[in-house]
Structure formats: C-alpha cells, structure tokens
Amino acid sequence: MKRLKENFQKPHILIVGAGIIGKFNAIELSELGYQITIADPALDKNSSSAALGLLMGNIYHKRNGRSWILRKQSLELWPKWIKLLQEFNTKLHIEKPLIQLTKNDAKFEKLKQFVNDNKNQGLEILDKDSIIIKNINKTFNTKNIKGVISHKDGRIDPLSLLDTLNIYLKNKKINFINDEIIKIKRINKKWISISKSNNKIKTDAIVLCNSLDAVNLILEKTYKIQLKPVLGQAIEVCTSLHEVNFLSLPKHFNIDGKNIIPLTNNKIIIGSTDEYHKKPEENVFEKLTNFIENKPNWLSKERVTRKWFGIRSRPEGEPSPVQKNLENGLIICTGFYKNGFLLAPSCSHWVANELKEYFI
Ligand SMILES: Cc1cc2nc3c(=O)[nH]c(=O)nc-3n(C[C@H](O)[C@H](O)[C@H](O)COP(=O)(O)OP(=O)(O)OC[C@H]3O[C@@H](n4cnc5c(N)ncnc54)[C@H](O)[C@@H]3O)c2cc1C
Structure with a gap:
C-alpha cells in the first residue's frame, strides 16, 4: 500500500457499511493516508458475521475473465493482509489446504481434468484409498466420495478476522458512526450524507459497501443496478455419541457444495443454503444434509445445537460482484x-486505485 504524498491534503471518505467489504476498504484507504469515516447501524446482523470463512480461489475452474482476475489478485494480496493484521492478532492465519469432494462421477471427471490441465498449481487428486477419504466415508456413512486437494486455498476463522479488523480500525482511530445513512447528495463538489438520526457528514467521496441497501442510496434508473437477496443458513451439530471423532477429519472441506467444518471431536458445522428470499426456510437440516442418503446416527435434526443465517446480495443481469465508479x-x-x-482484498485494492485516479 503506497501512501499519499505528505503535502497532499487528506481527502475525507465515507464508507457506508462495515461488513467485511467496508472494513477492508476502510483499512486500506486509511493506510494510504485518507481520512476515513465508516457508518453502520447493525454490525453483528450482517452476512459477514454469518460466513464460514472458506477462501476458494485457486480451485475456481475458470482461468480467465474478470472473476478469475479478482480471485487471482486476492490470492496474491491475502498474505500481505495477514501480515498487516498480525500486528493485532498474532494467531490470525489461513488454514490450508482446502479439500473439494463429490459423490458424482461426472463431476469428479471434470475435477480430474481441471487438475491435469493446471499442473504445478498446488492441486492434487485425492487417492480413493487415502486416510482422508476413508475417514470421511466412515463418518458420513458414504461410499463413493472422491475429490481433490487445493494446497493454495483454505479457511480463515471469520469471527476472529472480523474482531481483528475491529481492533485495527479502533487502534488507527478510524471514525465510526453507529447509524444508518439514509440519503446522499452532492453539493459544491462535496458529498453530504444524512443519517437516520439526522447527522450530516461532509466528505470528498463515498464508497457504498452496504450490500442490498446500496441501491436505495443511488438513482436506480440512472445506474440500472439491481440486487436480489440470497439468504444463506448454516447449522452446528453436536453429538454425545462416542462412535465418531470429527477431529479425524480434515480441518474443512466441501462435499457437493456443502462446506463442512469440524470444530471439536463432537461438534461440526455444515453450511450453507442459497434461499432467494429474506425469511429463513424451515427445512434447513434436510437441505444441508441431502447429500447423504443413509444418515449416520450422529446426524439427526435433534442434534442441531445452533443455526444461523445471513442475507447476501446478488446482482441481477450482471456478474457478481458490482464494483463501479458511478460519478465524481x-x-x-x-x-x-x-x-x-475471498474477494475483500482485491475489492479494496480496486477502490484505492479508482480514488487515486479521482484525486490526482
Ligand atoms: C451462511 C453463510 C456462509 C458464507 N460463507 C462464506 C465463505 O465461506 N467464504 C466467503 O468468502 N464468503 C462466504 N459467505 C458470503 C459472505 O458472507 C459475503 O460475501 C460477505 O459477507 C459480503 O460482505 P458485505 O460487506 O458486502 O456485506 P455485509 O456483511 O452484509 O455488510 C453490509 C453492511 O452494510 C450495513 N448497512 C446496510 N445499509 C446501511 C446504511 N444505509 N447505512 C450504513 N450501513 C448500512 C449493514 O448493517 C451491514 O453491516 C457466506 C455467507 C453466508 C450467509
């Protein structure tokens, strides 16, 4: 991160929304020397606090186009971020590798082809007789699990990361307003933002990181950005049965789109669903475990000890994410x-470049 020149008058930026995207932007821009204010009325109810923290970049099958460029850039930037954040949490790290599994033969053939087409990229086909596959089959009562390891992908503990980002923001004395921004307007080359409790915040630029609600602050007709809610649920299952030990499993893995994270010898997380509305569906257990036909004894609805959800935003008519320099x-x-x-580092890097161009 290259700081602004010393004699440059610090532009003031308002970041609307303090989920993972808002926090990364606030830190990157503050490190560059901008004056930052960040506003959010409901920090712990966002989709970031519901996330599982898997970083699946290198396992992404496309190796061209915007979505791959964003992933590739994030994979390169993540180690720098970890180093920066370790100033406040020495334990913060990305736990590698990541294992992607399937029960479907056609999907496995595609995975194999992908690994063969991308040699020397930290990808490896798992031997079906490996101890990893044997332990997964034993625990989940499955027979035909197959898959690959990606040594460059992994998981970051999401809550530990969010806490560390909060400590960083506090320590760097970044101004935080616990309020909702309800209106923005441009007057005399400045942006005026009005909050629900009628605070007026005058800044040189605004970065909208407020997910679904971002479209409420801009002219929909002018920018034609449409977003729809996608709710994701996750569950924690806790068993008292001694016939399983979740710690015999890899630290995190994915079976046919379901992410699985063993927490202790008898506690495991499974997530997440894709539900196209704002109210969580009742049948979350069935949805998250439908990849297992004969459920093992430990996997029953009664053993769900915790469930939670987050509402994400999905662009309509254009690819995810929406990163645009709208105007002035x-x-x-x-x-x-x-x-x-995964994409937070490449997002804040892009924003920093856009603002640098704007303030030159
Ligand atoms: C169950 C689940 C599991 C997931 N697992 C993963 C995973 O393993 N890996 C991964 O990379 N991603 C995962 N995700 C997706 C990830 O959580 C989202 O991509 C990410 O959190 C989006 O971050 P955000 O900052 O854009 O939005 P949010 O975290 O939703 O933050 C938006 C913020 O804006 C604030 N806000 C809204 N309106 C206003 C306003 N008018 N003024 C001020 N503030 C406002 C909100 O209060 C909120 O805090 C998961 C999501 C879910 C639900």
Whole structure:
C-alpha cells in the first residue's frame, strides 16, 4: 500500500457499511493516508458475521475473465493482509489446504481434468484409498466420495478476522458512526450524507459497501443496478455419541457444495443454503444434509445445537460482484453474493486505485 504524498491534503471518505467489504476498504484507504469515516447501524446482523470463512480461489475452474482476475489478485494480496493484521492478532492465519469432494462421477471427471490441465498449481487428486477419504466415508456413512486437494486455498476463522479488523480500525482511530445513512447528495463538489438520526457528514467521496441497501442510496434508473437477496443458513451439530471423532477429519472441506467444518471431536458445522428470499426456510437440516442418503446416527435434526443465517446480495443481469465508479467520487462495491471474504482484498485494492485516479 503506497501512501499519499505528505503535502497532499487528506481527502475525507465515507464508507457506508462495515461488513467485511467496508472494513477492508476502510483499512486500506486509511493506510494510504485518507481520512476515513465508516457508518453502520447493525454490525453483528450482517452476512459477514454469518460466513464460514472458506477462501476458494485457486480451485475456481475458470482461468480467465474478470472473476478469475479478482480471485487471482486476492490470492496474491491475502498474505500481505495477514501480515498487516498480525500486528493485532498474532494467531490470525489461513488454514490450508482446502479439500473439494463429490459423490458424482461426472463431476469428479471434470475435477480430474481441471487438475491435469493446471499442473504445478498446488492441486492434487485425492487417492480413493487415502486416510482422508476413508475417514470421511466412515463418518458420513458414504461410499463413493472422491475429490481433490487445493494446497493454495483454505479457511480463515471469520469471527476472529472480523474482531481483528475491529481492533485495527479502533487502534488507527478510524471514525465510526453507529447509524444508518439514509440519503446522499452532492453539493459544491462535496458529498453530504444524512443519517437516520439526522447527522450530516461532509466528505470528498463515498464508497457504498452496504450490500442490498446500496441501491436505495443511488438513482436506480440512472445506474440500472439491481440486487436480489440470497439468504444463506448454516447449522452446528453436536453429538454425545462416542462412535465418531470429527477431529479425524480434515480441518474443512466441501462435499457437493456443502462446506463442512469440524470444530471439536463432537461438534461440526455444515453450511450453507442459497434461499432467494429474506425469511429463513424451515427445512434447513434436510437441505444441508441431502447429500447423504443413509444418515449416520450422529446426524439427526435433534442434534442441531445452533443455526444461523445471513442475507447476501446478488446482482441481477450482471456478474457478481458490482464494483463501479458511478460519478465524481461515488463508488459502489456490492453484490458479494458468494466469496466476499475471498474477494475483500482485491475489492479494496480496486477502490484505492479508482480514488487515486479521482484525486490526482
Ligand atoms: C451462511 C453463510 C456462509 C458464507 N460463507 C462464506 C465463505 O465461506 N467464504 C466467503 O468468502 N464468503 C462466504 N459467505 C458470503 C459472505 O458472507 C459475503 O460475501 C460477505 O459477507 C459480503 O460482505 P458485505 O460487506 O458486502 O456485506 P455485509 O456483511 O452484509 O455488510 C453490509 C453492511 O452494510 C450495513 N448497512 C446496510 N445499509 C446501511 C446504511 N444505509 N447505512 C450504513 N450501513 C448500512 C449493514 O448493517 C451491514 O453491516 C457466506 C455467507 C453466508 C450467509
């Protein structure tokens, strides 16, 4: 991160929304020397606090186009971020590798082809007789699990990351307003933002990181950005049965789109669903476990000890995410329907470049 020149008058930027995207933007811009204010009325109810923290970049099958460029850039930037954040949490790290599994033969053939086409990229086909596959089959009562390991992908503990980002923001004395922004307007080359409790915030630029609600602050007809809610649920299952030990499993893995994270010897997380509305569906257990035909004894509805959800935003009519420089220092970063954690570093890097161009 290259700081602004010393004699440059610090532009003031308002970041609307303090989920993972808002926090990354606030830190990157503050490190660059901008004066930052960040506003959010409901920090712990956002989709970031519901996330599982898997960073699936290298396992992404497309190796061209915008979505791959964003992933590739994030994979390169993540180690720098970890180093920066370790100043406040020495334990913060990305737990590698990541294992992607399937029960479907056709899907496995595609995975194999992908690994063969991308040699020397930290991808490896798992031997079906490996101890990893044997332990997964034993625990989940499955027979034909197959898959690959991606040594460059992994998981970051999402709550630990969010806490560390909060400590960083506090320590750098970044101004935080616990309020909702309800209106923005441009007057005499400045942006005026009005909050619900009638605070007026005058800044040189605004970065909208407020997910679904970002479109309420801009002229929909002018920018034609449409977002729809995608709710994701996750569950925690806790068993008292001694016939399983979740710690015999890999630290995190994915079976046919379901992310699985063993927490202790008898506690495991499974997530997440894609529900196209704002109210969580009742049948979450069935949805998250339908990849297992004969459920093992430990996997029953009664053993669900915790469930939670988050509402993400998905762009309609254009790919995710929406990163646009709308006008005169008004930037939007939204529509991180999946992979918001993975893509946060490339998003804030892009915003920093846009603002640098604007303030030159
Ligand atoms: C169950 C689940 C599991 C997931 N697992 C993963 C995973 O493993 N890996 C991964 O990369 N991603 C995962 N995701 C997706 C990830 O959570 C999202 O991509 C990411 O959190 C989006 O971040 P955000 O900052 O854009 O939105 P949010 O975290 O939703 O933050 C938006 C913020 O804006 C605030 N806001 C809204 N309106 C206003 C306003 N008018 N004024 C001020 N503030 C406002 C809100 O209060 C909120 O805090 C998961 C999501 C869910 C639900």
